[in-house]
Amino acid sequence: MVQQLSNEFRDEILAIAHVGPTLSYCYQCGTCSGGCPSFRFTGKFNPRKIIEDVLLGFKEELLNDPVIWLCCVCHECLEHCPQGVLVSELLMKIREIASKIGNIPQNFRIEVETLYNTGQINPKNPAIDRRRVQMGLKEAPSAPVEDYKKIIEITGLIKYMPEKKEAE
């Protein structure tokens, strides 16, 4: 299959404030992948290759590939890049663009739903609250759920909730 290259994709990344312009300093040395714990243990996640894909414009292949979600966000690559490329932060931006076409792991969709419903990701629960009281702590605080719902709605995060099956 002939691959479609997209210079627009590279330009879109380059235009991202603060993080984007660092992309152009990458000289493909692979220091990022060498120190990447995810590359070492998944054998699949290769930050150097992902940056190369952006530079060359392999937009469709990259944005549809679930491998982009295997970054641990440890920022080891960012600290060690000899060219000052903000690798892990660029990966974050690539994932944000991939989210728009539906390439999102299910656990993060569920996270959005929990955040919407409770204003927390690990919500308070009665068993732990009883344990807290036994320890002499106060019950865990509740989050201001209405504010969270509103922010999730106005920023569009709501569209990433788990996909519901069509009503019969």
Next chain:
Amino acid sequence: MEYAIFLGCNIPNRLPHIELAVRKILPEFDVELKDIDGFGCCPDPIGIQALSHEAWATIAARNIAVAEEQGLDILTLCMGCYESLKTINYEIKHDPKLKAMVNQNLSKIGKEIKGNIKVIGILELLYRDIGVDKISSKVIKPLSNLKVAAHYGCHALKPAYIIQFDDPSNPVSLDELINATGAKSMPYINKNLCCGTGISGIDEKSQLSMIREKFTQIIRTNLDCIVTLCPLCYIQLEMGQMLVNKTFGENIKIPVFHYAELLALAMGIEEKELGFKYHRVKVKPILEMLAI
């Protein structure tokens, strides 16, 4: 020193014994913890940030705005919260466009971020603001002979241009804090290796291989326990042992402590006053060894 304490969700709702230890030790160093109403999820710097920087920034800014209304700096206990809140507090000061967008969103819930408070983490507070000397001076039961594997947690130190504390490649703060209790923080291979929490819900087997490698080196170096300050690392390194044992047929049992628990013991706080019975990997062998 007075701070709005930002508990996050993992500590209060999964690991309250960590909160218990923190609340016992910090007042001994004249740190006043203010529990203020209105905080929610930080939110998660891995998932939520990747889906929408705008949503992540707005929610984090909302939490900062809540503390600003009280005129208090924020102290975070969780390194995930630390990364989210510290990054947004940094970004809104350096990116006026982002600040304007965030405030436009916040105006719809009657809030505004000004950018006039600090966000600090518990590691910074202990090491830089309280200091090793003051901590040593409160140690009445030194934890002699205890050999510790320090685990910093990535977000305690990185990205360095935002965190601006210690050296992410060769950190010393947690090691010195451990040594201040009379225990000895020892070098081991893969000390700076990530706990892998960011991929635990996506590629569990790889994540478990990651921590298995860490455990292997800790056992090889003959260390007694792991000490960390991050609740997410704590969960991976403690619960993770059970999953590693199940998945790979291992029999790993390395006790894991939050630093506040270790310090509490060294400060002479009774074991009964702390929540060791809620540890998944039993810490009794360590308590017996220390004759506590």
